[in-house]
Amino acid sequence: MGEMIKMVVVLTILSVISGGGLKGLEEWAKPRIENNVMNLVKGPAIRQMLKTADNDPVKDRFKITEGEKERNIFVGVFGGAADTVVVEASANGYGDKVGMVVAINMADETLRGVAVTTSKETPGLGARAKDDPSFVAQFAGKPITDSFGVTADGGQINALSGATITSRAVCTGVNQAVETYQRLKPQLEEQIKGMGK
Amino acid sequence: MAKSIAYEFTKGLWKEVPPFRLVLGLCPTLGVTTSLKNGIGMGLATTFVLLCSNVLVSLLRNVIPAKVRIACFIIIIATFVIVVEQMMQAFAYSLFQDLGVFIPLIVVNCIVLGRAEAFASKNGVVKSTADGLGIGIGFTWALALLGVVRELIGTGSLKGDVFGLIHWDIPNIFGASFEPFGFAVQAPGAFVILGLLLCAMNLIPSK
Numbered sequence: 001m002g003e004m005i006k007m008v009v010v011l012t013i014l015s016v017i018s019g020g021g022l023k024g025l026e027e028w029a030k031p032r033i034e035n036n037v038m039n040l041v042k043g044p045a046i047r048q049m050l051k052t053a054d055n056d057p058v059k060d061r062f063k064i065t066e067g068e069k070e071r072n073i074f075v076g077v078f079g080g081a082a083d084t085v086v087v088e089a090s091a092n093g094y095g096d097k098v099g100m101v102v103a104i105n106m107a108d109e110t111l112r113g114v115a116v117t118t119s120k121e122t123p124g125l126g127a128r129a130k131d132d133p134s135f136v137a138q139f140a141g142k143p144i145t146d147s148f149g150v151t152a153d154g155g156q157i158n159a160l161s162g163a164t165i166t167s168r169a170v171c172t173g174v175n176q177a178v179e180t181y182q183r184l185k186p187q188l189e190e191q192i193k194g195m196g197k
Numbered sequence: 198m199a200k201s202i203a204y205e206f207t208k209g210l211w212k213e214v215p216p217f218r219l220v221l222g223l224c225p226t227l228g229v230t231t232s233l234k235n236g237i238g239m240g241l242a243t244t245f246v247l248l249c250s251n252v253l254v255s256l257l258r259n260v261i262p263a264k265v266r267i268a269c270f271i272i273i274i275a276t277f278v279i280v281v282e283q284m285m286q287a288f289a290y291s292l293f294q295d296l297g298v299f300i301p302l303i304v305v306n307c308i309v310l311g312r313a314e315a316f317a318s319k320n321g322v323v324k325s326t327a328d329g330l331g332i333g334i335g336f337t338w339a340l341a342l343l344g345v346v347r348e349l350i351g352t353g354s355l356k357g358d359v360f361g362l363i364h365w366d367i368p369n370i371f372g373a374s375f376e377p378f379g380f381a382v383q384a385p386g387a388f389v390i391l392g393l394l395l396c397a398m399n400l401i402p403s404k
Contacts, residue, residue, distance in 0.1 A: 010260060010261060011268060011269065018272055018273070018275075025283055032288070036286060036287070036290035037290075041294075043345050116391060119297060120297070158198075164328075
């Protein structure tokens with residue numbers, strides 16, 4: 001009995017110390033990591049997606065607080081009008097969350113582009129969502145009134161072969177981004193009014 | 198027979214260098230050594246985990262109940278792996294992007310758990326430190342060697358840096374007419390080159 005208690009106590013103490021320490025480390029490292037992700041992953045992905053924009057969408061970003069959550073919104077200016085907003089979203093893939101950025105054209109309510117930013121999907125299968133531009137290219141130009149899904153589920157997006165779960169995750173993420181956009185639309189319009197001149 | 202601290206340190210450098218002599222830890226050995234830079238990065242990350250887990254396991258060896266020792270070792274190892282992962286994301290993000298999933302996989306690296314179970318849980322702190330450092334450095338040079346060979350044959354040049362501190366950039370070592378042998382940086386090439394290196398290592402006596 002005494003041994004049993006000792007086992008439980010030792011394991012509990014170890015786990016608590018480890019968990020607490022890691023939480024502290026995460027708090028400390030989080031802003032640095034976010035900064036790195038912004039500069040090295042999201043930034044290039046957004047610039048690539050909005051290649052023809054007149055401004056630098058990464059520079060022209062602002063935060064919107066929604067309840068407890070803070071969201072980054074990136075703005076693209078096309079032909080003198082700030083008509084494109086980039087919303088971040090993430091959905092569960094095959095391995096951890098698949099993070100993505102979704103560019104929405106506010107003028108005609110279509111998708112301007114989608115790009116996967118952070119993912120831990122299987123190399124050669126799910127990772128192609130990020131590496132193979134032809135997959136995310138399917139979203140460009142589609143009206144956001146559609147709900148997106150893979151063809152196997154009756155949707156309009158051809159899934160990556162061997163990576164249906166990842167493809168579904170990207171569709172779910174895009175749908176979430178569109179929902180966020182619809183919900184925040186009045187605030188977004190307010191914010192970008194002065195931009196683009 | 199008690200062995201000296203110097204012996205515990207140096208055995209990992211040559212006599213028991215993990216991938217070549219013990220043929221252990223082959224997942225990262227084959228997976229990340231597409232370049233010298235990745236080899237060194239992975240080697241150093243593993244060395245850090247190995248050193249810290251060896252020290253802690255050795256310190257706690259009389260506290261940890263025998264029946265749950267493996268679970269305790271894994272908690273200790275996993276903690277340090279997450280430390281490495283967070284630090285690498287904070288300070289060497291491009292290296293983290295290259296190594297990706299192999300960093301969390303250090304948790305199940307048999308060298309780390311093997312040293313904790315076979316060595317650190319039975320020896321004092323000083324010896325365990327020497328052991329962890331020696332095996333770690335041995336692992337690092339083995340990965341670096343494999344990385345150099347693969348990068349040279351596969352791309353014909355060497356390019357990279359270690360945590361932004363040391364840079365190297367040597368283009369076209371074999372001359373401009375060298376046609377890169379892409380096979381070397383692909384997964385099957387890793388097996389072939391590891392095999393050839395193992396063969397070369399076996400020609401040199403381990404004593």
